[in-house]
Amino acid sequence: MTQTSLSFLKGHGTENDFVIVPDPDNAVELTPAAVARLCDRRAGIGADGVLHVVRSAAHPEAAHMAGEAEWFMDYRNSDGSVAEMCGNGVRVFARYLEHAGHAEPGDLAVATRGGVKHVHLDKSGDVTVSMGRAALPDEQVTVVVGDRAWPARNVNMGNPHAVAFVESLDHAGKLLEAPRYSPAEAYPAGVNVEFVVDRGPRHVAMRVHERGSGETRSCGTGACAVAVAAIRRDGLDPAATGAPVTYTVDLPGGTLYITEHPDGRIDMTGPAVIVAAGEFDPSWLKETAFA
Numbered sequence: 001m002t003q004t005s006l007s008f009l010k011g012h013g014t015e016n017d018f019v020i021v022p023d024p025d026n027a028v029e030l031t032p033a034a035v036a037r038l039c040d041r042r043a044g045i046g047a048d049g050v051l052h053v054v055r056s057a058a059h060p061e062a063a064h065m066a067g068e069a070e071w072f073m074d075y076r077n078s079d080g081s082v083a084e085m086c087g088n089g090v091r092v093f094a095r096y097l098e099h100a101g102h103a104e105p106g107d108l109a110v111a112t113r114g115g116v117k118h119v120h121l122d123k124s125g126d127v128t129v130s131m132g133r134a135a136l137p138d139e140q141v142t143v144v145v146g147d148r149a150w151p152a153r154n155v156n157m158g159n160p161h162a163v164a165f166v167e168s169l170d171h172a173g174k175l176l177e178a179p180r181y182s183p184a185e186a187y188p189a190g191v192n193v194e195f196v197v198d199r200g201p202r203h204v205a206m207r208v209h210e211r212g213s214g215e216t217r218s219c220g221t222g223a224c225a226v227a228v229a230a231i232r233r234d235g236l237d238p239a240a241t242g243a244p245v246t247y248t249v250d251l252p253g254g255t256l257y258i259t260e261h262p263d264g265r266i267d268m269t270g271p272a273v274i275v276a277a278g279e280f281d282p283s284w285l286k287e288t289a290f291a
């Protein structure tokens, strides 16, 4: 039977915003063009990305995780590209599951392309995600904006990041274009670039240019990558000290708290909010040209 309307919700985590498309049976054809249309801030609903909510058992990329996590976060960037993980997205995804009655406050597991993530929905309204461990490839990278270049640390949180400590967050300009980087081989599938300044002890502020979405007001995996890089720069690696360490990371859209444990596990805590719900005609997703 042809569906005459599709439900969506809108949510955000520290102002990294998402169109949420509930689709338990994986029946909606979300082409890259359809995702770009949904995310368009003038001709569409508008968002940094799409959270396609599918039962793990119904998605070929997630069926192997179905025993551990009932729901799969099929995350897409606003240009329609697929990403391995989205830190703010997984908090908002968990909030949606609670909102829809698919999960109770407390602990739940969410399948992602970056593996199963364990999430805690706190009564306070904050959501904590166990993000797994960072990988720190050895290569030194350089990021370039206009005529400025900075050394950056390569951090992988399931998705790729380049973290550059800078003198001022203004120096990166408006980040209308993706920063260039070298060597190209460091990021064969592109990269999210974070610019970071210090605010105080274990407290930093950052801006981010996201692969596939442009400059956004927050990036959860980016905040984790920044904390991991800052912890090492500051000589506080928990594997060496034996003590967990928490960094406060300010972003244009809010604040995230990132804790690294001695065994390398990283927890991210921050808000997740559902702001609206609505419906659209699915045939609109199939139109080839923007009206």
Ligand SMILES: N[C@@H](CCC[C@H](N)C(=O)O)C(=O)O
Residues within 6 Å of the ligand: 016, 077, 082, 083, 084, 085, 086, 087, 088, 089, 159, 160, 192, 210, 211, 212, 213, 216, 218, 219, 220, 221, 222
């Ligand atoms: N905003 C996200 C990251 C989304 C994916 C990223 N743009 C990529 O392509 O890797 C977050 O909160 O982590």
